[in-house]
Amino acid sequence: MVLITPLDFPWTSPLLNIRFELFDDGLAVYHPNGELFKEPGDLFDERDRAQQERDRALAKLRELGIDPETL
Numbered sequence: 001m002v003l004i005t006p007l008d009f010p011w012t013s014p015l016l017n018i019r020f021e022l023f024d025d026g027l028a029v030y031h032p033n034g035e036l037f038k039e040p041g042d043l044f045d046e047r048d049r050a051q052q053e054r055d056r057a058l059a060k061l062r063e064l065g066i067d068p069e070t071l
Helices: 040-063
Strands: 019-023 026-030
Antiparallel strands (some): 019 026
């Protein structure tokens, strides 16, 4: 077993191919394509906005007399 210490950063997982980098303000995790993983709070906000948009779309269908359950 190999321990990872701050001296080993940046480190890329050989299995997942995601990169970990340690900065003064914390740890950053990058996708294999180099894109930074989103913060959990940002993901939750996106999820909530998508749910609200979906709810509005379903309400509009019902308003037009279309039952979304039958689509």
